[in-house]
Amino acid sequence: MSARGFLKAVAIVLNLGVVLAINQCPTSETYYTGPLNGAKWGICQNTDVTGNILAQFSGLRNVGDCAWRCDNDIRCTQAVWVPGGGNCYLKDASTNGNWVASNGGYSVIHQVDNLDRCPATAGNYPGPKNGANWSICQGTDANGNILAQFSGLGNVGDCAWRCDYDDRCTRAVWVPGGGKCYLKDGSATWTSTTGGYSVVHVSSPLDRCPNKETTYKTADGATWAICPGSDVTGNNLAQYGGLSSAQDCASRCNDNGKCLRAVFVANGGNCYLKDHAAHGTWTNAPYTTVRYISANPATQGQWSALVPLPVIPAALYAVPAYPDSARLLFFSSASPTIFGGGGQTIYADYNYRTGEVSQRTVSNTQHDMFCPGMSQLGDGRIVVTGGDNAEITSIYDPATNGWTRGPNMKISRGYQSQTTLSNGRIFTIGGSWSGGNGRKNGEVYDPSTNVWTLLEGASVSNMLTADKSGSYRADNHAWLYGWKNGSVFQAGPSVKQNWYTTTNGGSVQQAGTRNSEDQMCGISVMFDNGKILSAGGSPNYDDNDSTTAAYVTTISNVSQAVKNDQVSNMNYPRIFANGVVLPDGTVHVTGGQTHGKGFADDNGVLSSELFNPKSNSWTIMARESVARNYHSASVLLADARVWSGGGGLCYNGGDCRPGSDHPNGQIWSPPYLFNSDGSAATRPVISSVSSTVLRVGSSFTVQMGDRDDYTFSLIRLGSATHSVNTDQRRISVSGTKNANFWSITLPNDSGVMIPGSWYVFAMSGNGVPSWAKTVRVTN
Template structure:
């Protein structure tokens, strides 16, 4: 082991851009301060003479630490910092070597902390992109003395080497840790080799497929997409450049078909269709759309087809009516009767923005309900040439571009909407929230104004939780893409049964334009992304796991969770039933369809509460709703909840048509 004691000046953080939030009522400014490195001791498993560990703490990008050369010093490699005293820490940065040589850039890695240097806890894990940009990592605030960076792969797989020009740590003096039993808790940080602008749950592993564009940190290219796959079982992240579909899948429509395949349409390559098959972990080409689109939404229908509409951000600005995809024969068909005009917003930038990001919900008889973002709501039918019927306006709502819509109770036809603004950008967001209730196709929807959010939000995300609550996370007060200005750092949870909001523990990273959030199979939520602007400081290459309050006891301890021991079948048709055996008594069940999301839109996500009937001790019979428009076929997460409202880890089941 090499050990070096060093004395240096306080590290300046001028290379970083940290957000401040301006909501006067409760938002607190984030004030990170570099920890003075004077007296730090750094050790490493090996070092090449001339490139000792001290170089990673000299605040000089012209020098760097490099692991020892040769086959006798294989990966993994590590750097361990002893700060000499205990500090509150919630940030770490790694600067790769800056001499033009990329050998040793760290790929797969973990960041761990310890009070005594013997017992370690992982704060962040993942894979970094193979470039020389500074890697910034935020994680849950913790008190520690030791921090360890472990590299388990070289980013370009060029050899068993690791290098680092500089590392630094910081803390946030304004942060006061909230009680986890009432505010939830931020857990593991996942570092991605891309900005996760789009994410989808993979049914066979419960993992997360994430992608950006042709480049990990920029858009505007063509012909390829950089993707990453997060495996929660190992907390590992792999990276793949997808070129075989000739499709830059930035700003697409996304839908999950009945077989769990992820159908990605349009975007930068505006006519393309790419299909991800989880069992082979590969992309293949679908047929091109008839209309080139970007920023469109799509929705899987009760008959297994996929409907899309709008999308003038890419592929030309004109009237982009609906079309429909049949996965069984790989054919797109125009539906010119599905007129886009009734759903346009009155955006300051015109049609270019007015047909973006429709709030679409597949419903009964192959129809689609459009709940927004326009204040006008509509029914779209998909038989023959298609059609559109007005469904009323969303109460007193204005247009709400880049707001959210969540079907939190499909049995009752309940859709929750919140936030957004009259125009896509350079407009103030709103706190308004509504409950939209739908029934028969073509009938007028009813809208009830819900309690307002605590914060104005645009570019936020909404997640249906297993217990029927809705988590709202991220966003900013004033729509300004590619900035961290006016960031809302506090998530909120809405409870429909009480019409009340609760403010959650604050995030450490802004999640605004190109931020994402998605429900995981263990009932936690992965919140990530933001940015994707070449060379800017707002690129957030990470995600962090949010643990909702329902996973804690009233004393703040981890709550004992019910366990689903078995299910009678993992394939069940609409109207069919399954028997579920648990390890203890439970009082409620729900199923939540696996989600896909980008640009605030998640049309696959929906929740169905299930009423259990006793089938013996800790055994329950559940009946699936009989209409495929409600119980949309595909893959769902089945949760059991006990009398304290604590959900189990889910079992993945498939609803068939």
């Protein structure tokens, strides 16, 4: 298809005497190779181009400087060099100017083979897939390997449509004879031709690199794509000057946990890190963009592609199934993407083994479950309380996949926390976001009698933060842990920590002081028996810088003083983050903002990090594709990976930050699932468990797929919203080996082994976990 050609022109008679337009240089041309994308420019002496001027420069040294100016202006396809005064006039194809002979000593600079822009006026085709535009450039060809070939198409738009729907394709060649269409990738060379062909190429806004893209690995093994001839619009996160290459710019972006894309401008070595919250558009321009692709999976883990959902998953629940669990329930509010309205809840059901997603509306309980309390009962049902309909209780039964209405709470609540007790009951406290402010003392739900009982002695005043908004925020999102003898330990977010008892009207007693500042909307996770990690948060719910501070609290017997140890700080300050304990006892923290601002992606931290309690250290992990801030949630999956999703979900009629709604999620595969070369590690296999219903203190048998040595841990299935997951906790257990059978004894304390559904994980000598088996623990 390729033929060496020249710019297309039509012979006309100019008003300035009888001068014919030309379609090729009448003298011997010299050539200039553009540094931007390697395009080839012809320099033709004693010619001129009429038409409008894009830009004008003076005082240039030579014709090469003029060619450089044209090469670095994506609009420019021709330029005129006038030696007297060193003047340079940039032109484009849309001015309908004519290339003519001239005796004024001018030279015309024009693009020839190895084009990086259309030398003629281009048509336009709006791509239906992702909103990218496609230009149609007549008189050009693209040389290179053919991705796919079609014939019998009706027009060039049909060819553009084929390219738009093939993610590999950045250019296609349309041949009218026979209606042929040849799809090409970014490595194809764009040239002029006289064969009547047209090149279809992606143009602003882009959904893929318009030119040949290369990759670069930073020192930590992260992979970045480098795309010449492109730009990213939007606000700058940071700016650097004096860099030598796009690779240096990629390294600067890699060092900033908020950065996914950056723009490198060779002139001056400027690097602009782009704020992902600005949702900038990827466009054609004479610059180079860098964008994050992936981390080194062996050291930082790996995020999946985005999983689209029909709702914004502000809350979620890991659904138990015995012995193999593979479902998550997500819910938003009375509508999929805004909250407010009441009377029903929109759910999504996701099977992470099959990838199947479905949507449902729960209206029979008349309950908008936005911003509720959530706890798992001993029989696997989940109790969801309050929120937008602040007094209502709804109960989900995984055995029937159905919802029933429970008894109303004694006190209406929203943004409360609740936790399951050692005796199988549920305790809740706080929640002044809805149902009135203040005096949201504790109450207990007994599933055996289906009754709520108010505990006036379990006073909320002891756990209030000093939030500037008062009780409306001060009693929100308590960090609650059911413990021995029906007690509750409140680890935060208030500075003061408290023991609550739930018999004889309830009581409260201070257990300790964690630090000098409240940590509202921080994370709190029981990563081992009586060991609680707390990190991040802020003294105020809104409009306050967050902290990196982290603490480990050790609890033992009820009413005894607890031990608080400050541990290493997180790498990034975070509020509205989420924490998930892994089978090996490490804690994965995702998302959050360095400055708290609801319904916005501003200041969002994309890099996750991992706390190792054995080494008292935090390690930066792979970064997510979108910010996960206010109204995000994460949870451990049965396959030992981590779900993280949501964010946004503005109120009905609210004027929230555009682009901050995220009806999607991603799944993180931790480093323990990879070999050192990044390949998938061989995983242990639990063939079976002797029983899926276990009593506290009982023994059971795990059959492994081989006779290797293993360690074991149990993690309670989680439910999460607003940075709170009171259901999850981890305990390590020892086993006795007989061939490939392991006998494991559970702790003989239902305060440690809270009734409910638990994952059973086996870990190899290299720390690689199995898919979990799910068991139900009863009193």
